[in-house]
Amino acid sequence: MNKSIVIIGAGLSGLYLGYLLKKAGFTIKILEANDRIGGRIFTKKTHDTSVELGATWLWRYNKDLMELCQELKLTLFEQAMAGEALFEATAAATVQRFKLPENQEISYRIAGGTAALLEQLAAHFSEDELLLNAAVNTIQEQDNAIEVITEHSTFIADRVVSTIPPQLLVHSIHFPIALDKDLVEVANHCHTWMKDSIKFAVVYNTPFWKTKGLSGTGFSHVGPFTEIYDHSDFTHKRFALMGFLNGNLATETKAQRELLVKTQLLKFFGDDGENYLSYEEKVWSQAPLTTTVTDTYLTPHANNGHPIFQKAYLNGKFIVAGSETSPSYGGYMEGAIYRGHQIALQLEQQFL
Ligand SMILES: Cc1cc2nc3c(=O)[nH]c(=O)nc-3n(C[C@H](O)[C@H](O)[C@H](O)COP(=O)(O)OP(=O)(O)OC[C@H]3O[C@@H](n4cnc5c(N)ncnc54)[C@H](O)[C@@H]3O)c2cc1C
Structure with missing residues (x-):
């Protein structure tokens, strides 16, 4: 038997x-x-695209995972990093542009989302x-x-x-x-x-940051988001940004967090930043499973x-x-x- x-x-x-x-x-x-x-x-479908509220990236040195993706015939694509990055040092300071050094270790994403x-x-x-x-x-x-x-x-x-x-x-x-x-x-x-992380994503009709010469990557010592990245999917029907929020915002409501993110997007990217189609988030410290x-x-x-x-x-x-x-x-x-x-x-x- x-x-x-x-x-x-x-x-x-x-x-x-x-x-x-x-x-x-x-x-x-x-x-x-x-x-x-x-x-x-946790790949969430929204507005003809999908965003990752959980795991997103894999790397060449993830040998077993890379092999599995090959075995399952999944397509990988590089995390978009071309263009200048942004940095917010203090609440009073303007957001600065800077050039990130060439990344030695490329981060990859799975076409169709990690859920594929x-x-x-x-x-x-x-x-x-x-x-x-x-x-x-x-x-x-x-x-x-x-x-x-x-x-x-x-x-x-x-x-x-x-x-x-x-x-x-x-x-x-x-x-x-x-x-x-x-x-x-x-x-x-x-x-x-990642049990204490809060991940958010915003979906747009256009990748407006690219036309400004920006990669979509940003870092902040102020928050609510501490990191942000281009998160457009493989099909490029829609475009997106994804980032991580300060863990201490877990006790706020979703509406309060979204309002804070919107204000920071305006500061980082101008009017285009706050005109998103949808806001998605996941507070992992509140996920009982x-x-x-x-x-x-x-x-x-x-x-x-x-x-x-x-x-x-x-x-x-x-x-x-x-x-x-x-x-x-x-x-x-x-x-x-x-x-x-x-x-x-x-x-x-x-x-x-
Ligand atoms: C926000 C975030 C970002 C991340 N980013 C990355 C990344 O970019 N790259 C990377 O490599 N990793 C990343 N990770 C980590 C990655 O997601 C995990 O390593 C991986 O998904 C773990 O898989 P697992 O099956 O071991 O555990 P889990 O995914 O936690 O699966 C455990 C399962 O058990 C189920 N379960 C719980 N209790 C019970 C019960 N009583 N009975 C039955 N079922 C139960 C749960 O519902 C769940 O489905 C990230 C994680 C998070 C949260």
Whole structure:
């Protein structure tokens, strides 16, 4: 009989691991709490274009991810950087133009949006293999198997792999037979990459910044946005700018944040800047399927790829995965792919 693996989470880690394990001949089920796949990859369609409210860039040194994009026949394009950049030093000062030094490491984007990567992977699963709106609340070992419980169903498998960010995992899932204390301690102090970020994007009819000789890139010590970039898609039907807001604006309303962004766009780009077609944003610190409120301050990438994540738990039946557990590029998309390879190999060696 085929060995069965339940994967928790349909972000990049869960989808990629499911893709590898299905190819290898395992019976798989991916349980996703949200009503969409993707997790921290969130491409939002708006006004005949799409904007990234989660992961956007990949780089040549992301070798596994680059190879996967090739295998899935995805088209990559360079982040637009041609033209002068802008810098706002203080609220009272005018915004200065400057030339950025030539970038040694080009950032790439995926044509059709980062979600195209997820859609290609998800196309390999049947409706029975990938379930949305299936929030796991309990994981429990049985004699020869392991049980995963959601509000409406119970799933029995030979192995369970969680791709929930480790810190959220130990805060949100009940383990009737307690998990290893050291694992819980490290997971509790494992930083979830970009968990405090606020990303916004504005869509325009024209790339007016280019006609002013600007790249769309800008930096600010004032805010609300601290960084901004050209975010026009591959088709160039519409044009866009995308950036990051000060994390402390999470407590404001969306309307208040938009008003502040509009005022700064006017200061950076003149009247054209505030005449956008749409404003989109995502406050990741308020995404309960990504992060949880804790009192502990963690430095970025703290405990990412910790050796404790490389062991299996509950008598070898439970594996902690997800980008943050990867010893290589933990927290990034590349980490999700690297760790997926590791686990698939481990399970194949064990069972096939
Ligand atoms: C704003 C932002 C910008 C980023 N920019 C980049 C970038 O430019 N380049 C880059 O390489 N990386 C970037 N990243 C990081 C990148 O998004 C992550 O590395 C990657 O998406 C992690 O994938 P994952 O599957 O490991 O985790 P996640 O995407 O977090 O997936 C975990 C999944 O588990 C699900 N889940 C949670 N709880 C449960 C439950 N109880 N039951 C079932 N399912 C559950 C979630 O809904 C989610 O779908 C960015 C992230 C953010 C937020």
